[in-house]
Amino acid sequence: MxxxxxxxxxxxxxxxxxxxxxxxxxxxxxxxxFMCIELMLNSGNLALVAFSSYMGSSAGQIFVxxxxxxxxxxxxxxxxxxxxxxxxxLTVNIDExxxxxx
Amino acid sequence: xxxxxxxxxxxLPLVLVACGVFLSVVIEIGSVKSExxxxxxxxxxxxxxxxxxVFNLNNxxxxxxxxxxxxxxxxxxxxxxxLAAALTVLSSMEYIKKYGSYFxxxxxxxxxxxxxxxxxxxxxxxxxxxxxxxxxxxxxxxLAGINRKKQNANEASLKYFLLGSFATGFVVYGIALIxxxxxxxxxxxxxxxFGSLSHNLLFVTGMLLFxxxxxxxxxxxxxxxxxxxxxxxxxxxxxxxxxxxxxxAAFSVLLIALGAVFPGxxxxxxxxxxxxxxxFSMLYGSIVAISQNNLKRMLAYSSIAHAGYMAIGLAAxxxxxxxxxxxxxxxxTFMNLGAFGIIAMVEGADDTNLELxxxxxxxxxxxxxxxxxxxxxxxxxxxxxxxGFFGKYYVFxxxxxxxxxxxxxxxxxxxxxxVYFYLRVIVYMYFKEPEPExxxxxxxxxxxxxxxxSAILVVMFGIFPGTLINLITSYLR
Numbered sequence: 001m002x003x004x005x006x007x008x009x010x011x012x013x014x015x016x017x018x019x020x021x022x023x024x025x026x027x028x029x030x031x032x033x034f035m036c037i038e039l040m041l042n043s044g045n046l047a048l049v050a051f052s053s054y055m056g057s058s059a060g061q062i063f064v065x066x067x068x069x070x071x072x073x074x075x076x077x078x079x080x081x082x083x084x085x086x087x088x089x090l091t092v093n094i095d096e097x098x099x100x101x102x
Numbered sequence: 103x104x105x106x107x108x109x110x111x112x113x114l115p116l117v118l119v120a121c122g123v124f125l126s127v128v129i130e131i132g133s134v135k136s137e138x139x140x141x142x143x144x145x146x147x148x149x150x151x152x153x154x155x156v157f158n159l160n161n162x163x164x165x166x167x168x169x170x171x172x173x174x175x176x177x178x179x180x181x182x183x184x185l186a187a188a189l190t191v192l193s194s195m196e197y198i199k200k201y202g203s204y205f206x207x208x209x210x211x212x213x214x215x216x217x218x219x220x221x222x223x224x225x226x227x228x229x230x231x232x233x234x235x236x237x238x239x240x241x242x243x244x245l246a247g248i249n250r251k252k253q254n255a256n257e258a259s260l261k262y263f264l265l266g267s268f269a270t271g272f273v274v275y276g277i278a279l280i281x282x283x284x285x286x287x288x289x290x291x292x293x294x295x296f297g298s299l300s301h302n303l304l305f306v307t308g309m310l311l312f313x314x315x316x317x318x319x320x321x322x323x324x325x326x327x328x329x330x331x332x333x334x335x336x337x338x339x340x341x342x343x344x345x346x347x348x349x350x351a352a353f354s355v356l357l358i359a360l361g362a363v364f365p366g367x368x369x370x371x372x373x374x375x376x377x378x379x380x381x382f383s384m385l386y387g388s389i390v391a392i393s394q395n396n397l398k399r400m401l402a403y404s405s406i407a408h409a410g411y412m413a414i415g416l417a418a419x420x421x422x423x424x425x426x427x428x429x430x431x432x433x434x435t436f437m438n439l440g441a442f443g444i445i446a447m448v449e450g451a452d453d454t455n456l457e458l459x460x461x462x463x464x465x466x467x468x469x470x471x472x473x474x475x476x477x478x479x480x481x482x483x484x485x486x487x488x489x490g491f492f493g494k495y496y497v498f499x500x501x502x503x504x505x506x507x508x509x510x511x512x513x514x515x516x517x518x519x520x521v522y523f524y525l526r527v528i529v530y531m532y533f534k535e536p537e538p539e540x541x542x543x544x545x546x547x548x549x550x551x552x553x554x555x556s557a558i559l560v561v562m563f564g565i566f567p568g569t570l571i572n573l574i575t576s577y578l579r
Contacts, residue, residue, distance in 0.1 A: 010282075017275050024268050033264055040271030044278045051282035059287050060278070063229065067274055070236045074270070077243050078263050084247060085256040094264075097257050100331040100399075 009050035016043035030082050030092040034075075041071050109165050112172045114158075115151045115180045116220055122147035123213045130206035137204055141195050144209045145188050148216070152184035162577070168290055170224045174577035175428065179223035179354050186347045186435050187216045192552035193443040194339040200451050201337065203249045212343070215241035219351035228277050228287040231355055235273065235319070238351060239266045242344055246336040254453055258335025265318060265328035273315035279308025289358055296362035300371045312359065313372060319352035320409045321345075323382035333402035338449055341398060342442030345405045346435040353431055356416060363419040364578070376417035377509055383410025384516040391523045395458050397445055400523060401438065404482060407520060408434055414509050415497045423500035425574045430493030432570065433563055437481040437490055440556030444475045447549045461527060463536025468543050470550070472531045474557050481560050483524035484517045489563035496571065 016039055023036030045064045052060025086092055110117060126143060130136045155177040162173030191212065198204050214237060221234030243266060247259025277287070283305040284292045292299070299305045318325040333341040362368040387407025394400040412430050415423035448464070448471070449455050465472040481488035494517060498510040563570060 013275075013278075017271075020271060024264075024271075030260060030264065034267070037264070037267045037271055040268070041274050044271070044274035047275065047278035048281060051278065055282075055285055057285065060281050063232075063277070063281070063287065066229065066232060070232070070240075070270075073240055074236070074267055077240050078267065081243065081247055081256070081259050081263050084250050085253075085260050088251075088253050088256050097260060099254055099257050100334055 003054075006050055006054045010047060013043040013047040013050070016040075016046065028094050030085075030094055030097075033094065034078050034082070038071060038075070041067055112161065112163065113165050113170055113224075115155050115172075115177070115184075116170070116217065116224070118147060118151045118154065119184075119213060119217045119220060122151075123210060123217060126206075126210050126213060130210065136206050140206055140209045141191055144213055145191050147213065148184040148188035148191065152181040152188065155181040155184070159573075159577075164226055164290075168288055169227045169230055170221075171226050172224060175424075175574060176224045178428065178432075178574065178577075179350065180220050182350060182432055182435060183216050183219045183223070183347050186343060186350075186439055187212055189436075189439050189443065189552040189556060190339050190343045192555075193342070193439075193446050193549045194337075195548050196546040197337065197339050197446045197449075197549070198248070200449075201249045201252075202451075203251070203337075205248065208245070208248055211241045211245050215245065215343075216347070219347050222351045223354035225355065225358060226289050228280065228289065231289075231358075232273065232277065234351070235355070236270065238348065239270065239319075242266070242340075242348060245340045246332060246344070248337050248340065252453070254335040255337065258332045261328050262332040262336075269315045269318035269325070271315075272311045272318075276308045276310070276312030276315060279304055280312065283308065289361070293359075293361040294367075297368035300368060306371060309359075309372070310375065313356070313375065316352050316356055317379060320349050320356070320412070321383075321406050322379040322409045322413055323386050323406065324379065326383070326386075326406045326409075329406055330399050330402040333405065334396060334399045338398060338442055338446040341402075342439045342446070345401070345442070346438050349405070349409065350431040350435060353412060353427060357424060357427065360416065360419065364421055364424050366420065370417075370419035373417050373419065376413050376419075377506065380410045380413035380417055380509060381512050383407060383413060384513055385410075385519075388516040388520040388523075391520065394523070396456050397458060397461070397527070398442075398456055400458075401441060401445075404520065404524075405438070407516060408438075408482075410516070411494055411497055411513055414501050414506070414513055417509060418497075418500040418504035418506055420500055420504055421575070421578055422496065422503055424578055425571050426493070426496030426500045428574050429489075429496055429563075429567065429571055433481070433489035433493040433560065436556045436559040436563070437478045437488070440474065440553050440560065441478040441482065443549055443553040443556065444471055444478070447471065447546065447553075448543050458527065458530050461530045462534040464531045464543070466536060471543065471553070474553050475531065476528045477557055477560065479524040479527050481564065483521045485521075487561075487564045489560045489567070492564060492567040492571075496567075 020036045020040035048060040164171045218234045218237030225231040243263040249255040321329045363370045391403035415427040481490035484494045501510040
């Protein structure tokens with residue numbers, strides 16, 4: 001059986017991670033930033049599943065379930081926070097959320 | 103059956119707090135008087151757990167297939183978190199009424215966040231580290247924005263959430279690489295193979311990402327940008343707990359993850375990393391704090407500096423540094439909680455009375471509070487005979503033993519710089535002419551009690567540092 005080499009998965013996941021980090025650093029919309037954070041978590045998930053499958057150990061796959069559950073909880077809290085701030089300021093642009101300086 | 107009961111008894115502090123969470127949900131739903139019952143119920147849970155942990159220090163071991171460990175230094179951390187949370191609840195009672203944001207969730211979230219911290223400190227597996235970290239962080243994101251009608255609190259909460267989950271991304275990817283190279287998630291195994299694994303580039307990368315994630319949580323220099331805004335904008339009592347309990351929990355994980363380094367079983371490959379973040383955090387925190395006029399923001403920068411002092415211990419990486427870091431965490435927890443407790447009482451509703459000039463003449467309006475504030479400031483700046491001095495002393499000694507004398511000297515230099523802005527608070531309180539229109543101080547019995555307890559502990563650990571240090575050292579294997 002010809003398996004796809006594990007390096008391919010790792011390169012893909014590293015690329016996804018890099019895209020996520022870049023997005024967090026340069027995007028201005030809070031929701032898009034949050035999506036980029038989800039991308040970072042999912043790149044971790046991909047690497048975990050790939051390793052787990054190649055090692056024949058299920059620990060990594062179980063870990064992915066934990067990560068997904070936590071990501072869902074985080075999304076619930078995060079979207080609630082974004083809604084709270086939108087009610088008060090009518091914007092979710094990070095550049096305009098700037099009461100605190102220096 | 104006997105074994106199950108024994109295992110539950112061993113991890114009883116976790117069980118107590120978890121039951122506290124569920125019961126407080128029931129109380130909040132079922133009782134119309136929950137506003138009066140819940141705070142005292144949570145104080146009871148915290149104090150009970152803290153006392154249980156202190157009295158069971160000698161019952162050491164691991165539970166649930168090496169997922170959790172109990173006894174010894176883990177229980178010292180447990181009782182630290184619970185005591186800190188109990189003091190936070192005491193000073194919160196009046197504070198959240200002042201801001202008109204009483205929600206039963208406040209206490210439930212405090213209980214859950216403490217459960218998260220305890221899972222982190224007791225973790226022996228990356229699973230538990232991750233679950234504990236997220237349980238603590240998600241509760242803190244909500245607690246930071248508990249004054250949800252205030253734009254300040256909204257902004258603090260959003261910034262904490264975005265940067266906190268950014269850090270989680272690093273931790274998850276780091277864990278994935280560690281799992282892939284170490285072939286296990288058990289920290290016990292990772293620590294015992296640390297020496298051979300640290301020649302594997304992928305493992306070092308994973309570990310470094312993991313450490314970067316936790317550097318966000320301890321508020322060290324290049325990853326500090328959220329700290330001042332979040333501490334300033336959040337509810338003051340919550341900032342107190344975030345800066346102490348949250349930092350202590352993150353450090354407890356670092357102490358576990360680098361467990362091979364401290365007894366000298368493996369080379370400290372991350373020494374340059376920790377030395378760099380320690381040096382930059384200390385200097386940056388101390389220097390920028392000088393220009394701050396808002397007390398909460400000043401304490402936030404001081405929190406960055408203190409993370410730097412503790413990171414010296416991680417760079418040194420020997421037995422003394424574990425004891426030094428733990429002692430420092432205990433000392434920092436109580437002096438910082440005390441300072442935030444006083445700010446919470448002096449603060450008026452709507453974020454007023456937070457500037458340095460509002461403290462002019464506090465010594466006449468409220469002599470007790472200003473005397474205690476002076477005590478905490480002396481301790482934070484590291485003057486003897488308070489606990490803060492010995493925290494720094496033990497950490498610097500460990501650095502000198504590890505041939506990092508330059509780092510210890512930098513630490514002393516930045517302590518000297520920091521004396522300026524800590525003592526400035528005292529100068530404002532005692533030596534400036536008061537203005538007639540100063541706002542009244544809403545002191546209250548519970549808040550004063552919390553502050554007095556913190557002060558007693560700071561003085562006690564300052565006069566008898568040896569008891570705690572010997573206790574911690576006796577549990578180091």
